[in-house]
Amino acid sequence: MKTTAPRDQSRFAPDTASNGSVSPKNLLIAVDDSNATTRALQYVGRLLRETPNVSITLFHVLNPMPRELMEHGGSENPDMEHQLGEQLRKDQQEWMHMEETLEYPILERALERLRDTGFPTDRVTLKLGYAGDVVDTILDEVRSGGYGTLVVTRHGPPGAARLFSSSIADRLSRDLSGIALWVIE
Template identity: 25%
Template structure:
């Protein structure tokens, strides 16, 4: 029997919006998450205590009374929201003792506060593409981008709108970081009834270079297959694909995910280059922008 110490621990950052409930629904659809310890974190802004001193000023007293009432309503709404999130997980078969709710006031900033919490030995942080606002890349969308930039010690799982469960697309480029992404996918999804595809994108359409690269990737694919098979994936349901002459790696990967019905995309934070935010690092950023209806896992 799995104990709290042996369970993987995932941090789910939710902001009280319908958009961020997609994180909860996504996790609820993937059986291996039921064996993990989940922490539902909400960071919200309270009216600074210094403002309460303004109540002594009769000219603004009525405004502050309104603010106090709003603050209480907001707190109650968050509590109701978190209860709703818990119920979604419970109904999906998650043990109640494995779901923890944490509500805290904003201290240093939404992204910084989430990052600070992530330092407490989590195996992954799940965040939405969008949050309270439906405006593209606003609120939690920008938080996801900031977290990927700030948090390099734990994988960031960015969840879009209603990603499908049951299949995973893993981007490979032959780097150690990409293989760590394969290992992470195996450890998190191993034993699930999932199809898996490894994809490698070659931008150069030179036949000689493409053939040479394909030969190199055959061994990489074999090693990656062994990792997933060893983690519990059915070897017969693991496939590979190489795309050549692509103008953009991110576009090619996102298109493959859409065409193949892969709800989850796994990519390394960086690839063959050690330069920060180069190659696979840039690919992960672009993938999050392009993959509106997918979950993109950015693995360190």
């Protein structure tokens, strides 16, 4: 099983063809902690567990950084400006570390669900995404990772904030080109 620990997401980046094109057997599954994600993992795992050379990246997008950590108030004094900048970077790093620690178990649970289907875990990579916009983060990962297929769910848990709502799936289908999109309900 290939996994990336928080803070080292690039080590196991999916392979692209030598000409930079996408690989049809390289799947990105966007995951959250919903029952819909569990169903998607079960479907994909059972469907592809015996298909040779299929690799899967389980991808979870972290919550956006709080607004107060995006920039400091600034100062006319260059020394104070430097101190404020250093403190802001430190606060951002602490927030990222805490967020990674809180959110990484979502990837581990997704891996367990995929493993339960019989899909070989040595062909699975875990990866966190960092950005304020879920769709843009997923699209950036798809484009840079050489994925041939993106798998998302349309519905999250009832009554909860939905990571992969209909509007997100619709936006992905509109903005994604040259990649297969599986929207699993």
